[in-house]
Amino acid sequence: EIVLTQSPGTLSLSPGERATLSCRASQSVSSYLAWYKQKPGQAPRLLIYGASSRATGIPPRFSGSGSGTDFTLTISRLEPEDFAVYYCQQYGISPRTFGQGTKVEFK
Amino acid sequence: QVQLQESGPGVVKPSETLSLTCSVSGYSISSGYFWGWIRQSPGKGLEWIATLYHSGSTNYSPSLKSRVTISLDTSRNQFSLEMKSVTAADTGVYYCAREWAGGYSDFWGQGTLVTVSS
Numbered sequence: 001e002i003v004l005t006q007s008p009g010t011l012s013l014s015p016g017e018r019a020t021l022s023c024r025a026s027q028s029v030s031s032y033l034a035w036y037k038q039k040p041g042q043a044p045r046l047l048i049y050g051a052s053s054r055a056t057g058i059p060p061r062f063s064g065s066g067s068g069t070d071f072t073l074t075i076s077r078l079e080p081e082d083f084a085v086y087y088c089q090q091y092g093i094s095p096r097t098f099g100q101g102t103k104v105e106f107k
Numbered sequence: 108q109v110q111l112q113e114s115g116p117g118v119v120k121p122s123e124t125l126s127l128t129c130s131v132s133g134y135s136i137s138s139g140y141f142w143g144w145i146r147q148s149p150g151k152g153l154e155w156i157a158t159l160y161h162s163g164s165t166n167y168s169p170s171l172k173s174r175v176t177i178s179l180d181t182s183r184n185q186f187s188l189e190m191k192s193v194t195a196a197d198t199g200v201y202y203c204a205r206e207w208a209g210g211y212s213d214f215w216g217q218g219t220l221v222t223v224s225s
Contacts, residue, residue, distance in 0.1 A: 043218050087152075097155070
């Protein structure tokens, strides 16, 4: 199965700063990659699908890029509600798999 | 707005069968989309378990396929998960979700914690 490796494990930033999160796949998944945000005690929330398409209601400060094996989620200016754990998920090759997560925490 | 709600026992004994139900509101599951189960545990993170199409066709994670059954109850607008012969490794939060054909989930239930313990 495809292994997704997210880096860094933790990102310590301040509100207003730019966050850049990475997700690397063990083999090509084309553009079949999604990003989710999860806050404590809540279910994951879909942010991005198809590597770069924003889900309904997701603000434009969230953007996704990449294809093949290397993907990036960028949050242009962090808002207080953006401090959370972010997961990537591939659905190009069955079984679909998730990365281990990147925690964005207050610096 | 689509809403999903998981229900089931909070505790299951080792070797027994776990049964969970997902109740869907705001959308008729017989009308389309895929419906699935995903779990989350500290040891294994997020793990896809199974997916069901509204027509009844199914897809299972290879690592769980021998123990899992997903099924549809259109009359109640629900779908269910059964997992046989559970062990402590099956402890975690179980989510039901609506899935797009490609395999990502746009609506999730709040999750239900299942603990396998005697």
